[in-house]
Amino acid sequence: MVSVAFSEKYFESLLKLTPNEQSQANKAVMLFQQDPQHGGLHYERLTAFKDNKLRSIRANQDVRIILAAAEKENLYLMLYVDHHEPAYTWAAKRKVEVNPNTGSLQMFTVEEGVLQNPAHQPMPPVQAGLFDAIRDRQLMQLGVPEETIPLIRSMKIEADLEIARDNDQLPPDAYEGLFMLMAGASFEEAYQETVPTVPDKVDIEDFSTALARPESRAHFAVADNEQALQEVLSQSLEKWRVFLHPAQRRLSTGDKNGPVRVLGGAGTGKTVVAMHRAKWLAEQLAEKQGSSEGQVLFTTFTRNLAADIQQNLNKICSQAVLKHIEVVNLDAWVVSFLKKVGYDYGLLMNAKEENRLWNDAYAEKPASSDLTVAFFKEEWARVVQPQSVTTVEVYKKASRLGRGTRLNRQQRAEIWPVFERYRHLLASNHLKEADDAYRDARKLLEANPDLRPAISSVIVDEAQDMGTQAFMLLRALVPEGKNDLFMVGDGHQRIYGKNKVVLGQCGINIRGRSARLKVNYRTTDETRQLAVSVLEGVAVDDLDGGEDTQAFYHSLMHGPAPEIRCFDSMDEQAEAILVSIEDNALVPEACCVIARTRKEVTELKHALESRQQRCHLLDGRSTRTPDGALNLATMHRVKGLEFDAVFIASVNRGLLPLDFVVSAASDAVTRRQRENEERALVYVSLTRARKLAFVFGYGHMSPWFA
Numbered sequence: 001m002v003s004v005a006f007s008e009k010y011f012e013s014l015l016k017l018t019p020n021e022q023s024q025a026n027k028a029v030m031l032f033q034q035d036p037q038h039g040g041l042h043y044e045r046l047t048a049f050k051d052n053k054l055r056s057i058r059a060n061q062d063v064r065i066i067l068a069a070a071e072k073e074n075l076y077l078m079l080y081v082d083h084h085e086p087a088y089t090w091a092a093k094r095k096v097e098v099n100p101n102t103g104s105l106q107m108f109t110v111e112e113g114v115l116q117n118p119a120h121q122p123m124p125p126v127q128a129g130l131f132d133a134i135r136d137r138q139l140m141q142l143g144v145p146e147e148t149i150p151l152i153r154s155m156k157i158e159a160d161l162e163i164a165r166d167n168d169q170l171p172p173d174a175y176e177g178l179f180m181l182m183a184g185a186s187f188e189e190a191y192q193e194t195v196p197t198v199p200d201k202v203d204i205e206d207f208s209t210a211l212a213r214p215e216s217r218a219h220f221a222v223a224d225n226e227q228a229l230q231e232v233l234s235q236s237l238e239k240w241r242v243f244l245h246p247a248q249r250r251l252s253t254g255d256k257n258g259p260v261r262v263l264g265g266a267g268t269g270k271t272v273v274a275m276h277r278a279k280w281l282a283e284q285l286a287e288k289q290g291s292s293e294g295q296v297l298f299t300t301f302t303r304n305l306a307a308d309i310q311q312n313l314n315k316i317c318s319q320a321v322l323k324h325i326e327v328v329n330l331d332a333w334v335v336s337f338l339k340k341v342g343y344d345y346g347l348l349m350n351a352k353e354e355n356r357l358w359n360d361a362y363a364e365k366p367a368s369s370d371l372t373v374a375f376f377k378e379e380w381a382r383v384v385q386p387q388s389v390t391t392v393e394v395y396k397k398a399s400r401l402g403r404g405t406r407l408n409r410q411q412r413a414e415i416w417p418v419f420e421r422y423r424h425l426l427a428s429n430h431l432k433e434a435d436d437a438y439r440d441a442r443k444l445l446e447a448n449p450d451l452r453p454a455i456s457s458v459i460v461d462e463a464q465d466m467g468t469q470a471f472m473l474l475r476a477l478v479p480e481g482k483n484d485l486f487m488v489g490d491g492h493q494r495i496y497g498k499n500k501v502v503l504g505q506c507g508i509n510i511r512g513r514s515a516r517l518k519v520n521y522r523t524t525d526e527t528r529q530l531a532v533s534v535l536e537g538v539a540v541d542d543l544d545g546g547e548d549t550q551a552f553y554h555s556l557m558h559g560p561a562p563e564i565r566c567f568d569s570m571d572e573q574a575e576a577i578l579v580s581i582e583d584n585a586l587v588p589e590a591c592c593v594i595a596r597t598r599k600e601v602t603e604l605k606h607a608l609e610s611r612q613q614r615c616h617l618l619d620g621r622s623t624r625t626p627d628g629a630l631n632l633a634t635m636h637r638v639k640g641l642e643f644d645a646v647f648i649a650s651v652n653r654g655l656l657p658l659d660f661v662v663s664a665a666s667d668a669v670t671r672r673q674r675e676n677e678e679r680a681l682v683y684v685s686l687t688r689a690r691k692l693a694f695v696f697g698y699g700h701m702s703p704w705f706a
Ligand SMILES: Nc1ncnc2c1ncn2[C@@H]1O[C@H](COP(=O)(O)OP(=O)(O)OP(=O)(O)O)[C@@H](O)[C@H]1O
Pocket: 239, 240, 243, 244, 245, 248, 264, 265, 266, 267, 268, 269, 270, 271, 272, 273, 490, 493, 520, 521, 522, 639, 640, 641, 642, 687
C-alpha cells in the first residue's frame, strides 16, 4: 500500500478521455495504490527524460498514466494521463521538484533556451526586460525555479508572462509573485503576499512535507488511504472542492483568534472559502462528539443563496459534519427565533406596502418644511435605524455624517413625528423592518443569555449587504473569542446601499485578521476589466470604515471582449440575443438575460417568447431551470449566481443609471451614492459571466456604454 496524490493537470487530462478510459485509469490507480508492482500495470521508469523521477503505468493497451515517484517516502504523484504518444511527449520536458526557497511542490516544463514566444517577436531588440529591476536571488525567493531564470530574463511584455504560465513554463505559485511585480508591487509586497510563511530549512527530498504546504495543495490533491482515493476519484472533479488557492486554504483552516474579514472582487472564491471554513469548523465539532459547543451558523442575505450554499456544502461534507452546520438567510433566522420566543410579526419586505406607510407618515411633516418623502426614507435608513434612535432627544444628538442636508436641533425635533408615526404604523400593522427585528432579537439575547442558541461560530456571506443591526445581532449571537465570526464580502457589490457598515462600531474587531482574495476564478479577464471600468473613480469601503482597492485583482482566463451593441428596438435586441446564443453554440439554460427593471425583464420575456424561446424567470423561488429555457432576471436577482454567458440587456439611457431612482435622491450626496449603486449593479451583473458577456441596448445607449 502506497500514498498517492494527484496533480490538477491529472484531472484535466483524465476528463479528456472517454468514460471507459477514465474508468480504466481509475482502476489502474486503485490497483497501483494496493500493489505498485502488479504485473498488469507495467510500472516503468522513463529514462532520458528531463526528470528522472518520472514513471509510467498502463491504464489499458494504449492509455498511459505518468507519475513521479518519491520512492523513499512511498509516495507517488499522478501527473498526467493520455494515449501513449502524447503522454510521453507531455512527460519529456516536465519536472516535479520541491522549491528550495519556498518549500512548495512545483511542476513545470523546461525548454532549452528562452521563450518560444511570438508575442514579443516584433519588439525592438533594445527593449527593457520586464523584471530588470529584480535580482535573480529575489526571483528565486518568490519561488522561481533557478532553471527558469533565463526565461524570466527574456520577458519583455506582459503577454510573455501569461504565455509562460499557460505553457506551464512557470509554476503557478511563482507566477503570482511575478504578476504582482509586473502590476506595480514592490518586491517586499509581492513576497509577503505570495510567500507568507517559509520553512526555516527546506529539504528538497522531502516530498511529503512539501505536499502539505498550502501552495502545493492548490495544485495537488492528496489521497493517502484507500477511502480518500475512492473519494477523490468518485468526485465529479469540481476544482473548488479540492484545489484551494493557498490564501483560500489558509483562511479556511486552523483556529482564528477572533473575527476574520475576507474581501475580494467578484468571483474570487469568497463563498468557496466560507463553505470550506464552515466545513473545517464543523469537523472540529464533529470530532468532539457529544460536546455542547453547538453549531456553525452560516448566514447569507437571500433565501436563494442559502439554498445554493446548502447544496454545495452537501457535496463537500459528510453527513456527520453537515449536522453541525445550519445554513439560513438572516431574515428567516430572525423571524423564526422571535416566533419561538413569542413575538408574532412579519418582516416588511414589500416596497409597495413600505411606500404606503411612508406616504401616510409623511402627513406628520410640519407645513414649514419642504423635505421630501424620499428624504425621510433615507434619513430613516441611514441615521435613525443604524443608530437605533427611538426618541427625539437621541435623534437631536445623532450623528448625521455623510448626509447632504443640514438639520439643526430644532428642525430635527420638528420632523421627528414623521418617524414616530412610521414606527407606529409598522406596529399597528404587525410589521417590523428587518433592522427592527434584528435589534429586538439582539436585545432579547443580551437581557436573557439563556435564550442564546448553541452557536459556536457564525459565517457571513455577502457581508457587504448586511447592515449595522444585522452585525450587532450576529455579535450578540456568538461569544467573543476563538473562531467566533468569519465574514466574506465585497463593497464593490453593495447593491443595497442603506446597509453600509463599520464592523468596529458593531463590536467586531478584525484588527490583524483580514485578508483579500485576488484571483477571479469565474470571469474572463476581458469581462472582468469591463466590469471594473464601470466602477472606476468610485470610492469603495472595506466594511470597516477604510477604503478597499482592486489592486492585483485579475482573472486567469481569457476570452473575447464583451460585445457592446445598440439596436433600434426591443425586438431587434431580443432577436440579437437569440442569434448570439446560436452563433456561440450556447445552451439557453446556462445563460441569463439580465435587465435593470422588472418591467424590462417582462418585456424581454414577451419578445423572446414570441420568437418561440422558452424562458425561465429567476424570481427568488429556487427552482431548476428547465432544459432549453433561457434564464431572465433583474440585476438584483443575480447576486451570487453564475452563468456561461450573460446578456446585460436594455442598457438604455434612462435605465442605467435608473433615472427615477437617482433623481429622487434628496441631495447631492445621496444622488452620488445611488449612482454608485447603479454602477455596482452593472459590476455584479457582468461578473456573473463565466465565458461570454454581451451588453445590449436599444434606442439610446446608457452613457456608461455609449
Ligand atoms: N480554488 C478554486 N479553484 C477553482 N475554482 C474556484 C476556486 N475557488 C472558487 N472557484 C470557482 O470560482 C467561482 C466563484 O467562486 P465564488 O462564488 O466562491 O466567488 P465569490 O467571490 O463568492 O463571488 P461573488 O462575490 O462574485 O459572488 C465559482 O465557480 C467557484 O466554483
